[in-house]
Amino acid sequence: MELTLAFIAIVAAAGLVAGFVAGFVGVGGGIIMVPVLLELFRAAGVPEAVVVQAAMGTSLSVAVFSIGSAIVRHGRQKRIYWRLVPMLAPGSLAGGWLAARLATVLPGSWLQLGLAGLLAVSAVRLFRGGGPGGTGHRRVKWWSGVLVGLGVGLVAGLSGLAGGIVLIPALALVLGLPAGWLAGTSSAVIVFSSAGAALSYLTARPDVAPGDGFVGYVALPVVGVLAAAAVPSAQLGAWVNRRVRGVVFRRVFAVLMLLVVVRLLLSR
Template sequence: ELTLDSSLLLLGIGAFAGLAAGFIGIGGGVIMVPVLLELFRAWELPPEVLVQAAMGTSLAVATLSVGSSALRHSRQGTVLWRVVPFLAPASMLGGWLAVMLARHLPGGGLQRFLAVVLVFVALRMWFEKQGVERPLRALRWWSWALLGFGTGLFAGLTGLAGGLVLIPAMALVAHVSTRNLAGTSSGVVTFTALAAAVGYLTHAPAVPLPSGFIGHVQPAVALCLALASVPAAQLGAWLNKKADSRVYRRVFGLLLIGVVIRLFLTA
């Protein structure tokens, strides 16, 4: 059961995840999942469903927080809505295929290889020359779909949130301006997180979970996180608008380096 201490911790983690969702354009799972794993482990959840419960609950929260972020970014005019219908479905398809492929691929070696790729991406984002940004590439709809599919596949094979892969892909491949990165990523991740969350809500666990769970989602925990993450995402999106592009790229680069370290440690 939730105690006062654990509730306060979840509110703090939710606020941090929401701030990241709004400012960077990610779902926040990279922040919430490790905490949820420890919480559910303390609740003595069966090991067979521990990770799924953490991810399902995190995705339920991410749907709300990144959705809140997308709305704020949309009002600020920083979402490229015309490309979201091509990126989002293709990204979901790539993620689904990754789940199928991951069963037949050596996970540790694959994670280390992709972590090395992310190091170069992070350095490229960090040291990108400032000044006049390159114009958006005039890509056809199928090019955006391929970009979405590739990022979904990459994200699924590494276990990363889609936004962490989509943002550098949009910046380096499609030349999406820094001003539009977080907003457009939020628009895409809202739909991918929603689709995944519905799956975790409706899919029966492999072994019975304690009462209070709906599928793999713990509603009380999700609500506690969302109470802080939804308004924090609004603040994060507002800060994104005020921040210099150099600040955004370096914050994102630092986050990516942190994720790379975790990938190496868990590979």
């Protein structure tokens, strides 16, 4: 796959936007990267049989860096509820790994349609009211935390998104976290789902070779360009997050969820 100047410029621009989204909302930035990578990889001649997995694997690999950058900023601002992370992280890591393996053999169109319906309902609910966030921290049993984390990981591996798109509503509506802590806490968990899924895509052996520069389903040169742009912009997104009201966060998140729905439906 040839990295032309135009290709690099588009990838870098996508990385800047995706990094900001990762830091501001806490969803990883895949809602930006996956659609862009799908179009770029198709234009670059990546075989259709593996182009979706290639976009997902590459996006999730970048998410590890952009989310990691956001975690540093959120941590400095003391906006991460660390007590939840050990309960959610193991299931998130395992779920991401397993789901990425499944994504290489299951019909992605079925999974995308079901996820699109779920996200559409959630987005409308959040935009109209009642969602992120809560007013306190509810006591959580360890097994429920593992199950929530597993669900987040499954979504990450099967959709190419880091998992925050479903974790944030769970943190707010089920666990009762205030809006100010949602992005930071989500980031501290979905870095594990992203890492698990990315490693799974990286070590997979595609039946059809995606092209030069790929290891498994991950385009390493593209990861480098995206990460270089996404890491600093994630810091900016996390900084801006602290300076907006909860209702703004809620509505921005709802709109992003609807964008994901559109992406899922169009890419079936």
